[in-house]
Amino acid sequence: MNKKGKKISLLRYWTTRYLITLVLGLIVVGILSVIWLRQTNLEHRLDMTRYLGQEISDRFVETQSGQMVPQGGIFDYIEQRQGILDTELDPIIYIVDRSGRILSNPLKRNPFSFDIFPVSLLENNSDVQRIQLASGEETYLVKTAIEAEGGTAGWVVVIQSTGQLTQMNEEYRLLAIMLVSLALIGWAVIYVLSKRLSRPIQDVATAARHVQEEDYDFTLPADIKEREVHELVHSFREMSGRLQELERLRLELLAGVTHELKTPVTSMTGLIQAVRDDVVTGEEAKEFLDVSLNEANRMQTMVADLLEFNSFSAHTVPISADNYNLNTLLTEIIHQWKVANDEESLQLSLHTLEEPVFVNIDSMRLQQIIVNLLNNAKQALNAEGTIDVRLYNKDNDTAGIDIADNGPGISEDEQHLIFERFFRGENKKYNTHGLGLGLPFSKIIARSMNGDLVLTESREGKTVFTLEMPKYQE
Known part of the structure; x- marks a missing residue:
C-alpha cells in the first residue's frame, strides 16, 4: 500500500523491491570490485616497473674499472615498452651510485632540488616504497640493484605516480557495463517470474469476485x-x-x-x-x-x-457426560428401539464384547445417534432386511460401533455429501419425510463427545456406519 492508501500490484511490489535490492547489492559489489581491481592493477604494474628497472640495469649500465657508465637509448626503450605496461606511463628514472650520486637522469625529470639522491631511500631494505614528493604528489619508488664485482655498485631507481599506476579506464568501463547488464538482466528475470507468479493469483482474485456475485462459471489454470x-x-x-x-x-x-x-x-x-x-x-x-x-x-x-x-x-451442544459400560448401555438402547419398531420382516442382531468397555459420554446423546442410524437403516431397507450392530475394540484407546444393513447402499456420487446439512439422497428425497439433518446432527454430537461418525463402507447389499468413542481412562 502506498502513502495514499492505494494497493500496489504484486508485480510492481516485487519487481521494484527486487530492483532496489539488486542495485544496492551491485553497488556494494562494484565498490569491492574497484578496490580489488585497483590493488591487483597496482601490484601488476609495480611488477612491470621492477622488470623495467632490471632491464635498464642489465642493458644500459656498464661497469668499467669499477665505475658505472650509463648508456644512451633509455628513452627509446621506454617508448617501446609502453605496450607492455598497458598504459601511458611517465616515470622518473635515476641511475645512482652507492653514495647516492646521480649518474644519469635519462628522461630529464628531477623532482628533487639536489644532485645527491636521498641515501635513506636507498638504504631501505624494501625494493618498493611509497613516498610523497615535494609537490605533494603520491608516488611509488622502485629500486633495482646494479651488481658489479660481487657487490652492489649502485641502483636504478624508477619513480612512478600512484595515479598512473592505478589508472584503469578500460577496466572501469567493462565493470560498469557488466554491472548495468546484470541489473537489467536481473530486473527482467524477476519481472518475468513475478508476472508468472502473479497471473494465477490474479485469476484466483477474479474468480473470487465471480463467486462473490454467485457466478461459478469461471476457469482457473x-x-x-x-x-x-x-x-x-x-x-x-x-x-x-x-x-x-x-x-x-x-x-x-x-x-x-x-x-x-x-x-x-x-x-x-x-x-x-x-x-x-x-x-x-x-x-x-x-x-x-x-x-x-x-x-x-x-x-x-x-x-x-x-x-x-x-x-x-x-x-x-449440551453434553452431560458420565462413565458407562458400553456393553450394557448399547444393549439397553437396542432393546428400546426393538420395542418401538416391532417389525417381523426386519431382523436386528447385536454383538457385544465379553469384557466390559467403559466410556465417558452422554448416554442420551449416544442413544440419539444410534437411534438415528437405526432409523436410516430401516428406511433404506423399507422395513425388510437385516441390521447388524457390532461393538469392538478399534484400538487400545478407542471403541467402535458398526451399524450395518443389507440395503441398496449409497451411490458413490452421494457418499461425500451424506454429512452435509440438509442433503437428502435421491432415494430418500421423494420417499421419506425429513430435512436431511440426522447424519450431520449425529456427527456433530459424536465429535462433541470426542468421538466421530464415519461412513466405513457402502455398496449394493451392504452399508456400514462406524461410531468411534474414546475409552475411559482412569
Missing part, C-alpha cells in the same frame, strides 16, 4: 508448477465447488422445507375444514382430528430440529 500456488488454486477450486454444492443444497432446502411444511398445513387445513363443515361426523371426525394432530406434531418436530440445528452449528 491447471498446469502450475509452483507447489504453493498450485495448492492455492486447487484449494480455491475445491472451495468454490463446495460453495456451489452448498448453494444447490440451500435451494433444495428451501424447496424441501417449503414442501415439508406445506404438505401438513394443506392436509390439516382440509381435514379441519371437513370437520368444521360437518362433512364428517362422529368417529370419522375424531380420526380426522387425530390425523391433524399428528401432522401438527410432525411440523413441531421439524421446527425443533431446525432450532436444535442452529444451536449445534454454534458448537453449543
Whole structure:
C-alpha cells in the first residue's frame, strides 16, 4: 500500500523491491570490485616497473674499472615498452651510485632540488616504497640493484605516480557495463517470474469476485508448477465447488422445507375444514382430528430440529457426560428401539464384547445417534432386511460401533455429501419425510463427545456406519 492508501500490484511490489535490492547489492559489489581491481592493477604494474628497472640495469649500465657508465637509448626503450605496461606511463628514472650520486637522469625529470639522491631511500631494505614528493604528489619508488664485482655498485631507481599506476579506464568501463547488464538482466528475470507468479493469483482474485456475485462459471489454470500456488488454486477450486454444492443444497432446502411444511398445513387445513363443515361426523371426525394432530406434531418436530440445528452449528451442544459400560448401555438402547419398531420382516442382531468397555459420554446423546442410524437403516431397507450392530475394540484407546444393513447402499456420487446439512439422497428425497439433518446432527454430537461418525463402507447389499468413542481412562 502506498502513502495514499492505494494497493500496489504484486508485480510492481516485487519487481521494484527486487530492483532496489539488486542495485544496492551491485553497488556494494562494484565498490569491492574497484578496490580489488585497483590493488591487483597496482601490484601488476609495480611488477612491470621492477622488470623495467632490471632491464635498464642489465642493458644500459656498464661497469668499467669499477665505475658505472650509463648508456644512451633509455628513452627509446621506454617508448617501446609502453605496450607492455598497458598504459601511458611517465616515470622518473635515476641511475645512482652507492653514495647516492646521480649518474644519469635519462628522461630529464628531477623532482628533487639536489644532485645527491636521498641515501635513506636507498638504504631501505624494501625494493618498493611509497613516498610523497615535494609537490605533494603520491608516488611509488622502485629500486633495482646494479651488481658489479660481487657487490652492489649502485641502483636504478624508477619513480612512478600512484595515479598512473592505478589508472584503469578500460577496466572501469567493462565493470560498469557488466554491472548495468546484470541489473537489467536481473530486473527482467524477476519481472518475468513475478508476472508468472502473479497471473494465477490474479485469476484466483477474479474468480473470487465471480463467486462473490454467485457466478461459478469461471476457469482457473491447471498446469502450475509452483507447489504453493498450485495448492492455492486447487484449494480455491475445491472451495468454490463446495460453495456451489452448498448453494444447490440451500435451494433444495428451501424447496424441501417449503414442501415439508406445506404438505401438513394443506392436509390439516382440509381435514379441519371437513370437520368444521360437518362433512364428517362422529368417529370419522375424531380420526380426522387425530390425523391433524399428528401432522401438527410432525411440523413441531421439524421446527425443533431446525432450532436444535442452529444451536449445534454454534458448537453449543449440551453434553452431560458420565462413565458407562458400553456393553450394557448399547444393549439397553437396542432393546428400546426393538420395542418401538416391532417389525417381523426386519431382523436386528447385536454383538457385544465379553469384557466390559467403559466410556465417558452422554448416554442420551449416544442413544440419539444410534437411534438415528437405526432409523436410516430401516428406511433404506423399507422395513425388510437385516441390521447388524457390532461393538469392538478399534484400538487400545478407542471403541467402535458398526451399524450395518443389507440395503441398496449409497451411490458413490452421494457418499461425500451424506454429512452435509440438509442433503437428502435421491432415494430418500421423494420417499421419506425429513430435512436431511440426522447424519450431520449425529456427527456433530459424536465429535462433541470426542468421538466421530464415519461412513466405513457402502455398496449394493451392504452399508456400514462406524461410531468411534474414546475409552475411559482412569
